Amino acid sequence: MKPLRKVVFSLGSNLGDRLANLQGAVDAIRDTPDVIVVDISSVYETAPVGAPDGSPDFLNLVIVGETTLEPRTLLERAQAIEDAFGRERDERNAPRTLDVDLVMVGTTETQQGDLSLPHPRAHERGFVLLPWAEVDPAAELPGRGPIGPLIEVVETTGVAKRDDLVIEGD
Ligand SMILES: Nc1ncnc2c1ncn2[C@@H]1O[C@H](COP(=O)(O)OP(=O)(O)OP(=O)(O)O)[C@@H](O)[C@H]1O
Ligand SMILES: Nc1nc2c(c(=O)[nH]1)N=C(CO)CN2
Secondary structure: OOOOEEEEEEEEEOOOOHHHHHHHHHHHHHOOOOEEEEEEOOOEEEOOOOOOOOOOOEEEEEEEEEEOOOHHHHHHHHHHHHHHOOOOOOOOOOOOOOEEEEEEEOOOOEEEOOEEEOOOOHHHOHHHHHHHHHHOOOOEEOOOEEHHHHHHHOOOOOEEEOOOOOOOOO
16 A cells, blocks of 8 residues: 655745635645645745745745655646646746645655755745644654744744635635
């Protein structure tokens, strides 16, 4: 039997109907065979990090799930969902309708070309760690340790929970 592993996705949008883009991505992840969604964080409005000047604010959220899928299959699924929402792959960190990052898959630590796990910048991103800690405070990032202490040292100003923005079916 294939092992059941924890999977964590980070979703972001700062173009178009940001909430609708996140809702669509959540639905698509829920509809993915062999992925069980366990928790979805609140929606957070976040100041852009490392993005070109004048980039609009993001909406971000984190999904925690379980899966028997391989990391590469999960990356392909994440990219297919981005493509379905009109994501154009241009300048790095450019505004985008939808970004679906794989934060971690089980205990996998790998760097193979187009797939790095855990995501190489997740540990330094308040817009990933804060939503994640809301639903999974005891989480550990493989190779980095518990996320609590990571949050202590990252920039979390500019990361604001938006209780008025609700993902349906949660
Ligand atoms: N864990 C991962 N999750 C998502 N993409 C990854 C991961 N590891 C490597 N990649 C690769 O990163 C490439 C760039 O991804 P993307 O265009 O979403 O970057 P970005 O969103 O601008 O920046 P960042 O990677 O910092 O979030 C993708 O083509 C993908 O193959
Ligand atoms: N606040 C915020 N900033 C970002 C984000 C994001 O999702 N939220 N994604 C980026 C590239 O993936 C770059 N910068």
